[in-house]
Structure formats: C-alpha cells, structure tokens
Amino acid sequence: MSEDGIGQELREALDEVYRPAPALLAASMAAVRGERSEPRRSRAAGLVAALLALLVVAGLLSLRAVLRPAAVPATRLPAESLPAPVRQPVTHVDPAAQVAWVTVGAAGQAPTAVAIAPSGRVVAGQPQPGRSTGAAALYGTWRSPDGTSMFTVDATGVQSYSALDGSPGRAYARQPGEVIGDAFSPDARWLALLLLNGGGLSLQAIDLGTGASRSLPIPHAAGTAGPTGGGAWGVPAFAPDSTHLYAVTDWAGRTRLTAFSLQGGELVQTGSATGGPAPFPTCSGPGLLARVVLGGGTLAAFCHADGAVWFFDLGSLRSAGVVHAQQPNPFWLSPIFTPDGRLLYLSDQVDDTMQVVDLATRRLLGPVATPTSVGGRGPFAFLAPDAYAGGVASTVPVSPDGLLVYAAGAWGVMVLRLSDLEPVARLASGVSCSEVWVSGDGKTLYATVAQTSPGPGRLLVMRSDGSGLVIVPLPAQPVAFIAADHG
Amino acid sequence: MGSEADDELLARARAGDTVAFEAALAPLVGPAHRFACALLQDPQLAEDAVQEAAVRAWSRVSRLRAGSPLRPWFLGIVANQCREQRRGRWWRPLGLPDAAASPDDAVEERALRRAQLRQALLSLRRDERRVLVLRLYVELPWEEVAAVVGLTEAGARSRFYRALARLRGARDPQEVLT
Numbered sequence: 003m004s005e006d007g008i009g010q011e012l013r014e015a016l017d018e019v020y021r022p023a024p025a026l027l028a029a030s031m032a033a034v035r036g037e038r039s040e041p042r043r044s045r046a047a048g049l050v051a052a053l054l055a056l057l058v059v060a061g062l063l064s065l066r067a068v069l070r071p072a073a074v075p076a077t078r079l080p081a082e083s084l085p086a087p088v089r090q091p092v093t094h095v096d097p098a099a100q101v102a103w104v105t106v107g108a109a110g111q112a113p114t115a116v117a118i119a120p121s122g123r124v125v126a127g128q129p130q131p132g133r134s135t136g137a138a139a140l141y142g143t144w145r146s147p148d149g150t151s152m153f154t155v156d157a158t159g160v161q162s163y164s165a166l167d168g169s170p171g172r173a174y175a176r177q178p179g180e181v182i183g184d185a186f187s188p189d190a191r192w193l194a195l196l197l198l199n200g201g202g203l204s205l206q207a208i209d210l211g212t213g214a215s216r217s218l219p220i221p222h223a224a225g226t227a228g229p230t231g232g233g234a235w236g237v238p239a240f241a242p243d244s245t246h247l248y249a250v251t252d253w254a255g256r257t258r259l260t261a262f263s264l265q266g267g268e269l270v271q272t273g274s275a276t277g278g279p280a281p282f283p284t285c286s287g288p289g290l291l292a293r294v295v296l297g298g299g300t301l302a303a304f305c306h307a308d309g310a311v312w313f314f315d316l317g318s319l320r321s322a323g324v325v326h327a328q329q330p331n332p333f334w335l336s337p338i339f340t341p342d343g344r345l346l347y348l349s350d351q352v353d354d355t356m357q358v359v360d361l362a363t364r365r366l367l368g369p370v371a372t373p374t375s376v377g378g379r380g381p382f383a384f385l386a387p388d389a390y391a392g393g394v395a396s397t398v399p400v401s402p403d404g405l406l407v408y409a410a411g412a413w414g415v416m417v418l419r420l421s422d423l424e425p426v427a428r429l430a431s432g433v434s435c436s437e438v439w440v441s442g443d444g445k446t447l448y449a450t451v452a453q454t455s456p457g458p459g460r461l462l463v464m465r466s467d468g469s470g471l472v473i474v475p476l477p478a479q480p481v482a483f484i485a486a487d488h489g
Numbered sequence: 490m491g492s493e494a495d496d497e498l499l500a501r502a503r504a505g506d507t508v509a510f511e512a513a514l515a516p517l518v519g520p521a522h523r524f525a526c527a528l529l530q531d532p533q534l535a536e537d538a539v540q541e542a543a544v545r546a547w548s549r550v551s552r553l554r555a556g557s558p559l560r561p562w563f564l565g566i567v568a569n570q571c572r573e574q575r576r577g578r579w580w581r582p583l584g585l586p587d588a589a590a591s592p593d594d595a596v597e598e599r600a601l602r603r604a605q606l607r608q609a610l611l612s613l614r615r616d617e618r619r620v621l622v623l624r625l626y627v628e629l630p631w632e633e634v635a636a637v638v639g640l641t642e643a644g645a646r647s648r649f650y651r652a653l654a655r656l657r658g659a660r661d662p663q664e665v666l667t
Contacts, residue, residue, distance in 0.1 A: 008625075015607050015610075016610075016622075019530045019607065023536050026522060026543075027518045030539070030544055031543070034543070430601070431600070433600050469612070471605055
C-alpha cells in the first residue's frame with residue numbers, strides 16, 4: 003500500500019474517533035482567566051479519584067445525568083446508591099478455562115461446538131448429541147463452573163470433555179427421564195439434575211470426581227399426581243459451600259422448596275416446604291432462574307413469566323418476600339446475577355432499559371435507560387437468546403473479578419463498570435457483534451460477529467483491553483457461546 | 490506564525506494579554522484536537538488534553554522566544570499532555586465511533602479494518618505514532634513535524650517511514666488459518 007493509500011485509510015479510521023469541539027478554546031480561556039478555579043481535567047480526575055476511593059456511590063441516578071437522554075422514557079430513580087461490587091478472586095486460570103466454546107450451525111445441519119484458544123487457533127470441534135430435539139436441546143451442552151470441562155447429555159448419560167482440546171473424559175450414567183433442570187456445584191465436584199420420569203420428579207447428584215451417583219425423589223403433596231411430560235419446571239441451585247443444594251419445583255401441587263445436603267458425599271433431604279398458610283408464589287412458565295446468594299442464607303429466583311423475584315430464607319425454608327420488576331410481557335427480561343451475589347440486573351433489551359434488584363435490601367431500582375452513546379441495540383442486547391424465548395443468556399460476561407460487564411452490539415463490545423454501569427471503553431469499534439464471552443482469567447475476550455448474510459461466521463479474539471485483535475473464521479454461523487454462569 | 494500581526498499577537502500574549510493569547514491560539518486548537526484525538530483515540534480525553542495544554546501554554550508563553558513558531562510549540566505541549574492522559578488511565582479506550590449497524594459484510598469488513606488500523610497505531614512507539622499522526626492526519630509540513638518531535642527534518646522523515654512500515658506490519662489482517 004502506498005503512503006497515500008495508508009494515509010487515506012488512517013484518516014478515515016481516525017475520523018471515526020474525532021469529534022469537533024468548537025467551544026474548546028473558550029473553555030480553556032475561562033480557566034486561563036481564572037473564571038474557573040481549575041481546568042476540567044483536574045475536576046474530572048478529582049471525581050474519578052473520589053469514585054475510586056469510595057468505590058461506589060455514583061449510582062444509577064448520577065449515571066442518568068451523564069448519559070445521553072434515553073430514547074425510551076425511564077422512571078426517575080430514588081436518590082439511593084447501590085452496593086459497590088466486591089472484587090472477586092480470579093481463580094479460573096487453568097489454560098482450559100481460557101478456551102472459548104461456541105456452537106455453530108447452518109440450516110439443516112446438526113450444530114457443532116467449536117473451541118478457540120486465546121491465540122485464535124481452533125483447537126477442537128465436537129458434535130452435540132444432546133441438541134437434536136425437544137427439551138434435551140435446552141440442556142444439551144454445559145461448561146463446568148471452573149471452565150475446564152465440557153459436558154454433553156443425551157438420553158442415557160453425560161459425557162465430559164476437556165475444554166482445552168475437546169478430548170473425551172469420563173462418561174457418567176444418568177437416571178432416565180427428561181432433564182428439566184441442572185446445576186453444577188461451585189467447586190465443580192457435583193452435577194445435579196432434575197429429572198421428570200413417569201410422573202415422578204427426582205434429583206440426581208453425580209459426583210464428577212468418582213462417577214458415583216445419588217438420587218432422591220422430590221416430595222409432592224399426598225394424593226396428587228404430577229404431569230408425565232412437560233408442564234413441570236424446576237431448578238436446582240447449590241449453596242456457595244457446594245454441600246447444600248436446593249430445588250425449587252412446580253409439580254404436583256404448590257411451588258415447593260426442597261433442601262438437600264451432600265455432606266460426606268451422601269445425598270440427604272433436609273427439608274421441604276410450600277409456604278404453609280402463605281403459599282409460595284407461582285410461576286406460570288418454565289425458565290425459572292435461581293441463585294443462592296448473600297453467603298448462602300437466601301435463595302433468589304427470577305420468574306420469566308411475570309418478572310417476579312422471589313426470596314426464600316434458607317434457614318427456615320420460608321418466603322422472604324417478592325419483588326415485582328416491571329415487565330410488559332412474559333420472557334421480556336434477561337437476568338444477570340453479579341458474581342458477588344449482591345445484585346440482580348434485569349435487562350430489557352426491547353426497550354433498552356435496566357432494572358436492578360439489591361438482593362440484600364430487596365429493593366428494586368429502575369428501570370433506567372441502558373447506558374449507551376449510540377443508537378441501535380442496547381448494550382445488553384446480547385442477553386436476548388437466539389432461539390428460546392424465556393431462556394437465559396448463553397453467556398453472562400461479567401469479568402471474573404466481578405467489576406466489569408461486557409456487552410456486544412452493533413457498535414462492537416462495550417465495557418461497563420458495575421454497579422453504576424458507567425461505560426468504560428468500547429472495543430472492536432464499529433464491528434457488529436452478537437455475543438461476547440470472557441475467559442476464566444479475564445484476559446481474553448471473544449465476540450461473535452453478527453452476520454446479515456448467509457455463510458461461515460467469524461469470531462473476534464482480543465485481549466481484554468481490545469488489543470491483539472484476531473479474526474477467526476468459523477466453519478458455520480455462530481449460535482451461542484457455551485459458558486458457565488460467570489465465565 | 491510568522492507574519493508581523495502574528496508576532497505582535499504573541500508579543501502581547503507574552504506580556505500577559507489573554508485576548509491576544511486566545512487570538513493566537515484560535516487557529517491551532519482544531520489541529521491540536523485532531524492530533525490529540527488520534528493519539529488518545531478518545532474524543533473526551535482529547536478535549537481534556539487540549540484544554541489542559543492551552544492552560545499550560547498560557548503559563549509558559551512568556552518563555553517562548555520571539556520569532557519562534559507557535560504551532561509546533563503548542564502541539565508539543567499537547568503531545569506531552571496526551572502522554573500524561575494515557576499514563577493516568579487505568580483503562581485504554583480503543584476508539585469510540587458512533588457506528589451505525591452494518592448493513593452488509595463489506596461495511597462490517599471495512600469497519601473491522603479501521604478498528605485494526607487504530608489498534609495498530611496504538612501499538613507503535615510514542616514517537617513513531619506522533620510523527621505519523623502529525624504528517625498524515627494533522628498534515629503538518631515536515632519542518633513542523635520535526636519541530637514538534639524534536640528531530641531534524643531528515644530524522645523526522647526517517648522516523649516516519651520506519652513507523653509507516655511498522656504500521657503496515659501491525660495492521661495486516663491477522664486471519665488465523667485453521
């Protein structure tokens with residue numbers, strides 16, 4: 003390329019980041035003449051320092067003040083602040099946890115999982131036996147919480163693979179039945195499956211280290227019969243200690259919360275409740291998302307059908323309240339639990355708004371306009387599932403340290419700071435991205451490139467500051483990343 | 490600078506006349522802002538850098554020798570201010586175009602190439618980046634490029650061509666063949 007050629011290209015590239023600032027000199031001269039006590043940069047630096055020192059506080063209210071007015075009216079927030087995100091230790095540093103797994107597929111073909119290393123090299127590809135039909139498609143492929151293993155499930159068993167290179171690992175037997183819920187223990191030792199079979203609902207806990215399996219029925223009210231297929235939902239959720247396990251189910255009677263213990267490697271039911279005289283709330287559709295939060299004392303569950311957030315006290319197995327988020331239609335909000343378990347963000351990608359639930363105080367703030375300085379899709383639009391209304395996002399790209407969230411959109415990848423959602427940086431500018439995944443150590447970002455025409459897809463791989471951008475051609479169009487909840 | 494009128498403005502500015510200083514600086518703010526935008530790739534930070542540079546220029550203008558050209562002197566202050574801005578940031582933005590949704594792959598491809606080029610520019614050494622931007626984006630004559638970066642004109646040209654080669658190497662698409 004000639005000097006003129008690259009010069010022209012450089013001018014075009016830099017013009018994209020140039021914004022005329024006609025009042026610049028006037029502002030400087032005001033400082034020169036002493037009309038302002040200090041130049042703007044100093045004020046900004048002071049503000050940043052204050053924010054860093056306090057580590058919070060700007061909050062969503064101040065966010066509104068600094069962002070462009072929203073296209074969609076959002077209600078005014080109370081003058082309160084949200085808790086600062088708690089920095090999480092970055093523990094998923096195994097090389098296997100840095101490899102991205104993404105499903106790709108063309109119309110009429112079985113989807114395939116492809117693995118891409120931080121270098122951009124495609125290191126593995128696996129067919130997905132569990133994604134063919136029916137409910138199994140929802141639970142076909144999982145990634146372990148530590149990011150080092152992949153799992154596929156079919157009618158008879160669960161097969162593990164190394165996330166590093168796709169090499170097969172151990173195979174596990176599973177109980178027959180439809181998988182209606184699954185959860186890994188945080189320590190990656192246990193895989194819990196909720197299974198519906200022949201009118202009975204059961205919980206199977208598979209020890210991924212030894213292959214041993216324990217199973218117990220989920221209680222239901224005497225004299226009632228559950229459905230034999232469909233029409234039931236349930237979600238298991240592990241406590242942070244990986245030895246306490248809970249299942250919220252809606253089958254054969256009221257909504258039920260059942261507690262289990264895996265102390266000593268044995269599965270024991272320790273309690274079950276439906277709320278007594280004040281029955282637990284009900285969710286009229288599947289897709290409940292549940293997390294044990296606040297150090298293990300509370301279970302928070304989000305109902306996609308009506309936008310309700312339920313709280314259960316896990317000590318007493320009683321309801322601890324319900325918060326109703328604003329949701330105009332079922333399956334409209336996408337939930338994001340922050341890694342520190344203190345906040346639940348609810349993203350409405352249709353109206354480009356965000357609501358946030360303080361899980362400790364059970365306060366609901368918002369909705370506020372999703373922060374973005376450009377038009378088009380909101381920065382959390384990536385949370386909209388491609389194929390399954392009501393499903394949760396295939397990735398929840400919060401940085402492993404819990405301080406940043408990554409959003410993909412028509413403008414590239416936006417980096418937002420938790421909890422005030424202040425936009426921090428935009429990466430891969432101008433490239434329309436569909437979804438983003440962050441590696442276990444937080445050092446590598448992967449983003450699928452949105453396509454408007456048929457043909458093989460592409461994946462962007464970059465360091466977390468956007469440098470070292472690599473374009474990886476994919477064998478087919480990308481569908482979704484296969485991710486553990488938090489990378 | 491160079492005309493009698495300009496020299497007179499500068500003389501008045503050195504004597505403490507803010508109106509004269511503003512008049513002398515006015516034609517330089519636009520190029521300075523483009524320069525800062527290119528170095529920082531963040532319009533907001535660039536504005537901050539130029540504002541701060543203007544204030545610093547005012548505090549130092551009395552030391553500017555009579556007859557010295559104002560533009561390279563001021564752009565040198567802007568360059569130093571940009572360096573401080575980059576040092577002070579814990580996060581590095583990589584360009585913030587308000588890009589519209591790409592209607593087709595070709596547009597998307599071009600956007601990707603421009604993003605790569607900006608990234609490649611940031612990967613260059615500081616002096617190389619300055620020379621490239623001053624010459625290709627701010628479009629300064631060689632003598633002023635040299636003055637801003639503190640080199641001879643021949644040295645600036647040499648630095649420029651070396652930077653150009655490194656930019657080409659760094660920006661070439663890194664398609665990974667699998």
